[in-house]
Amino acid sequence: MRAYRASGAQISVHPVEEPVSRTEAKLHLRVDGNEEDDLIDSLLVTARIHCENVSRRAFVTRTCTVDLWGWHDLIALPYPPLASVVSIVYTDAAGAPHTLATSVYGVDTHSEPGLVYLAQDQQWPADQLRDYAPIRITYTAGYGDAEDVPETYKAAIKLYLAHLYENREAVVAGQGVSLTRLQDALDALLLTDRGGW
Secondary structure (H helix, E strand, C coil), X not given: CCCEECCCCEEEECCCCCCCCHHHHHHHHCCCCCCCHHHHHHHHHHHHHHHHHHHCCCCECXXXXXXXXXXXXXXXXXXXXXXXXXXXXXXXXXXXEEECCHHHEEEECCCCCCEEEECCCCCCCCCCECCCCCEEEEEEECCECHHXXXXXXXXXXXXXXXXXXXXXXXXXXXXXXXXHHHHHHHHHHHCCCCCCC
């Protein structure tokens, strides 16, 4: 059975820490002093978001939501690894929300991406649904804490961080910098586990 690939995941609870700490970042950048701490903190977030988007993964655990327009027997949730499904709430045509019983569906956290599926001998609710995105799945995704994030992804964040730190203009010229080599290095670190997602 082919899984319906949910899209447009929104982060409802952001990760509480970055995979790469400020101390690690400054060591990588060979920066002493505190004058640029705010800039480095900002660039760390930017680098992490870029690397997550390229790899299509969540690094440090966060809570996400996806909205569906209808029921599907097998639903693939974006930005693996899937840690857990918090709830599935659907809104009926009268505008009333209903939380789906966990006995109706199963969760596969081992697949990449993680899956929600209709449990055996169960049926999705027959209620008439509201017209606009009536089903919301809330779930947690990510490897855990910063220390649990694989080193390859941390290396990619540091690599992109260094690029952002050294090149603060929109155009890099006359420095012998090869953006192709940077992208090749990022791809080698970020795309190995994407698994066709």
